[in-house]
Amino acid sequence: MHEVVRDLPEDIQSRLTQLAVRMGVGEEDLLLSFLHDALDETEAVAMKYAQSAPRLLFPDDEVLEAAPVMPPDTNLPFSFIDLFSGIGGLRLGLEAVGGRCVFSCERDKYAQKTYESWHGENPAGDVTEISTKGIIPDHDLLAAGFPCQPFSIAGVSKKNSLGRAHGFKDRTQGTLFFHLAEIIDRKQPPVVLLENVKNLRSHDKGQTWQTISGTLQELGYAVFDKIIDAADYVPQHRERVFIVCFRKDVFGDAPHFGFPATPEGPKPKLRDILDKGVDDKYTLSDKLWNYLQEYAEKHRRKGNGFGCSIAKLSGSTRTLSARYHKDGSEILIPQRGKNPRRLTPREAGRLMGFPEKLLDPKNQIVSDTQAYRQFGNAVVPSVVEAVARQIVTVMREAVVSTSGNGCILKAKKKRRRRPEMVTEQLARRKPR
Numbered sequence: 001m002h003e004v005v006r007d008l009p010e011d012i013q014s015r016l017t018q019l020a021v022r023m024g025v026g027e028e029d030l031l032l033s034f035l036h037d038a039l040d041e042t043e044a045v046a047m048k049y050a051q052s053a054p055r056l057l058f059p060d061d062e063v064l065e066a067a068p069v070m071p072p073d074t075n076l077p078f079s080f081i082d083l084f085s086g087i088g089g090l091r092l093g094l095e096a097v098g099g100r101c102v103f104s105c106e107r108d109k110y111a112q113k114t115y116e117s118w119h120g121e122n123p124a125g126d127v128t129e130i131s132t133k134g135i136i137p138d139h140d141l142l143a144a145g146f147p148c149q150p151f152s153i154a155g156v157s158k159k160n161s162l163g164r165a166h167g168f169k170d171r172t173q174g175t176l177f178f179h180l181a182e183i184i185d186r187k188q189p190p191v192v193l194l195e196n197v198k199n200l201r202s203h204d205k206g207q208t209w210q211t212i213s214g215t216l217q218e219l220g221y222a223v224f225d226k227i228i229d230a231a232d233y234v235p236q237h238r239e240r241v242f243i244v245c246f247r248k249d250v251f252g253d254a255p256h257f258g259f260p261a262t263p264e265g266p267k268p269k270l271r272d273i274l275d276k277g278v279d280d281k282y283t284l285s286d287k288l289w290n291y292l293q294e295y296a297e298k299h300r301r302k303g304n305g306f307g308c309s310i311a312k313l314s315g316s317t318r319t320l321s322a323r324y325h326k327d328g329s330e331i332l333i334p335q336r337g338k339n340p341r342r343l344t345p346r347e348a349g350r351l352m353g354f355p356e357k358l359l360d361p362k363n364q365i366v367s368d369t370q371a372y373r374q375f376g377n378a379v380v381p382s383v384v385e386a387v388a389r390q391i392v393t394v395m396r397e398a399v400v401s402t403s404g405n406g407c408i409l410k411a412k413k414k415r416r417r418r419p420e421m422v423t424e425q426l427a428r429r430k431p432r
């Protein structure tokens with residue numbers, strides 16, 4: 001009996017003993033027959049699901065041993081870490097599909113304050129100081145909205161000419177991405193989700209993107225990327241590149257991942273997120289309004305469109321930036337008989353799609369300046385949620401447990417017993 005299962009709860013153990021006595025079979029044989037029946041049932045459900053699922057994860061290998069079978073429309077209780085966490089836009093999107101954050105890290109003390117007040121967790125500080133400290137727990141998914149920096153190729157060329165190997169450590173040395181890559185290398189999370197500004201791909205004549213994508217592939221990942229405009233989710237034109245990576249030794253060389261389709265229906269409108277009776281302190285002074293108009297006119301004459309922008313209430317705004325607090329010039333709200341006004345911090349939060357319950361001015365524990373900066377740096381949670389739903393459909397295929405304690409994904413592909421071997425083994429031990 002103890003070879004099959006240890007430490008059965010007392011009530012189950014005593015019912016098993018009674019049943020075995022009543023049926024005149026050994027406890028071990030009885031338990032094995034139960035397992036056998038359960039396995040048959042699980043296999044039948046698995047086959048049903050597999051027929052509707054796009055593919056099997058390990059077609060040439062074995063079906064996952066004891067993988068829990070889940071309907072495709074439920075969330076997944078996976079664990080994740082939130083690096084360069086800001087105020088937690090990635091976190092909210094991942095939590096919406098069942099993710100559970102086990103570690104966060106953010107250097108800015110004001111963003112840390114907001115993060116703690118909203119998510120009940122004080123993020124660790126500078127990534128460059130924690131990447132080698134061994135304080136990051138194991139996790140299923142690593143999420144990071146890392147700042148973009150150029151990579152110098154000078155060092156690589158020199159090393160190349162000396163005939164030395166140049167892995168990501170050489171190529172990315174001195175950048176924040178280097179620290180990120182080091183964490184990925186150490187922790188080997190099955191899934192990585194990165195978010196960055198749209199021009200990451202063209203930055204430094206494509207060199208930055210080549211280095212990032214090459215490094216992720218070198219670390220063992222299949223890499224997918226797409227620029228997504230948040231205007232389908234919130235009334236703001238905000239293009240960001242989303243990079244989704246799956247470990248090949250967990251998901252195979254070509255995981256069936258696809259970015260979300262564009263949501264159907266009309267796009268959100270700015271007027272739906274605006275408050276009425278906004279405090280006059282958000283209205284531009286004559287001096288600032290005149291200055292912005294002159295500045296815009298100067299640029300218009302030079303042939304570039306840079307300048308202030310009066311937003312269209314029936315459409316979406318320009319991109320909210322981290323500098324919005326300075327003059328609000330990129331998104332000005334027209335007012336009848338008055339100079340235009342800025343968005344309030346609460347409206348800026350709505351424009352980013354943060355949930356209303358977090359945006360109550362009573363809960364704003366930083367200055368307006370910091371609040372605008374935090375929203376301008378953030379990622380739109382509903383876009384993350386849409387991407388995460390797609391990730392979850394792939395993740396589901398590598399689940400080995402759904403207890404939600406620690407990691408739920410198989411971390412590395414191991415040899416597994418074929419199901420028929422398990423059945424054969426059980427058949428040999430079936431009660432007579």
Ligand SMILES: C[S@@+](CC[C@H](N)C(=O)[O-])C[C@H]1O[C@@H](n2cnc3c(N)ncnc32)[C@H](O)[C@@H]1O
Pocket residue numbers: 084085086087088089090105106107108111125126127128144145146147176374377378379380
């Ligand atoms: C683009 S924002 C990410 C925002 C986040 N995704 C959100 O939704 O709020 C990048 C963040 O990285 C933080 N950061 C920059 N350098 C850092 C470092 N060395 N260690 C930790 N955080 C850092 C910045 O303070 C900023 O909040």
